[in-house]
Amino acid sequence: MMPATVFAMAEGLRERKKRETRRRIADAAVALFVERGFDRVTIAEVAAAADVSVNTVYNYFDAKEDLVLPLHHGDRLAGIVRERERGESAAGAVLRRLREEVGRRDPSLGLTSGFAGFYAMMRAAPTLVARLDEIAVRMTASLTDLLAAETGAAPGDPVPALVAGQIGWLHAHVLTEVGKRTDAREDPERTAEALIDLLDAIEELLGPRILDYARRH
The missing domain is CATH 1.10.10.60 (Homeodomain-like)
Structure with a gap:
């Protein structure tokens, strides 16, 4: 043996x-x-x-x-929230992770000099564009299920889906901003600086109702 x-x-x-x-x-x-x-x-x-x-x-x-785009990427937001720290809310965890990724110039956000070619390749392929949309839907759906389970929401309660939708929106908005700046051939360092300002603005816009939701005690 x-x-x-x-x-x-x-x-x-x-x-x-x-x-x-x-x-x-x-x-x-x-x-x-x-x-x-x-x-x-x-x-x-x-x-x-x-x-x-x-x-x-x-x-x-x-x-x-x-x-190029594995479907398991659709678990990204739920994974971040599932691993959040004590005292941290769902939205707070995602904002923190995004700031960390921007801070280390994470390639997954496209903050590298070689991302432009990769991004152009994805946009030119209809099936990859469709896959991006599918992943975004999965991200929101899996996060909705997690929030509903963790908060003990009653069946039919719309709040978990609404909060997940807002978190999905902020995540998608950051990626869209990276794409726009990549198309403009902006230096990744400048893009990173702009993303920090964007995340600050998003956090201020969300307000306490979203930012306090599903806080881990």
Whole structure:
């Protein structure tokens, strides 16, 4: 029988190799998509660039769009709120996370010099634009469910959905602002500075009713 420690090490190594393979495939795919356009690259070409088989690509990604925008991104807001600190509200947690990401110039917000090509590639692909819309809907829906469960809201209570909608709006507004400034070829540092001002304005606009909702005690 394999000792527990050896089994755990084997599991850890296997998971690490899976993550590395997944990242290699995604990186190879995005590089091809940016260079040639999303619709002009086949899964076979992605597999060849990543040095894996076509079946391996599909083992890690259910659809071509998942190589760029996995559906699990739709859990982002609920994940942030679920992990919020004691005394922090749902909206407060999202605002804090966004400020942290802006502060470290997180690539997930597009605050890098190479984001312009990636953003142009996404906008040129109708299926990726549709996937962005789907992810946004999922973000609000999953956050609504979480807020309703955590606050013990009665069935039919509209407040969790309204609060989730406001949080979804602020998150989408920040991403839209990044997109506009990327189109204008603005330096990422200037964009980051503008986003901090934008987040301050959003927080002031939301007011105490939203900012205090679902505060973790």
